Amino acid sequence: MKRVVVCSVIALVLGAGPAAMGSAAAQPPSGAAMDEYVPVADLPPDEQLPAVPLVLIAYGVFWAGVLVYVGTLWRKLGAVQKEMETLKRSLRS
């Protein structure tokens, strides 16, 4: 009986905690918070993030990545082929 009561109390406490936190989170923001919040799309033009640098960086990163990867493959292929030629020559001799 004592164990049942203790378990019930623990369950109530564990259940009440998140419920309290949830209700606190669900409370509407205070007046100050509402006044300061501005959606991104409603910002004045001089405070908005410019899109051109972001687009250029995105395309630039793509091209840099592809070129670096292709360059790496090219270099490794050349090194392997060179090593193979050297080894074939030494095996023949």
Add this chain to the structure above:
Amino acid sequence: MLARAFPYTLALTIAGFFVVPFLINQAPYESTMGLVQKIFYFHAPSGMMMFVAAFTCGIASARFLFTGRRESDRLALAAAELTVVFGLMVLITGPLWARKAWGVWWQWDARLTSSLLLWMMFTACLLVRRFGGPGSEKLAAAVALFGMANVPFVYISVNVWRTLHPRTSVVPSLGASMGVPFWFAMATFLCLFLTLLAVRLRLAEEQDALEELYLEADDRTAFA
């Protein structure tokens, strides 16, 4: 087959990347996001190629595990590398777009988090191959299978859970003005994927041939 198709895929890739910037430039601005939405024409195809590469790696890994064929192992390695490369493109271009569109670089929502996890799985696959020692190919193949199994979850995550990321229904609903550049970019990226896969496979074949030559040299030295 890939080696025979290589000149054609290379030519198509080069031609495609010459044409695609004009098509992207001609495409209209998206009504809410404006110019930054144009990242979409490289971001989404990179994502799809990451999925294609992951599937290729998974299928090749399964074939290697069940048949032990070296060609399948080489294909799995090449595809795993391309999964990581295209995944990196997605994970960099995405936040650049998100910073402008959502106001944040990153959100731990279902699509972004699962994409990051997928990329990390295939990076782990490569690290296992590199540092796992002899016999690590089979372990890496198992990791790749697990990674491949995640691809459908990454794809449908935007439809199942509430996310900031646009849903999969956006692409089929594109009008011709945006649809044509998008599908052209997708086809170009597919050609790029096949071209890179062919080159990486060639490197893997040459490396295996070099290993065989070293073994032959060792045998000759041992019996000399």
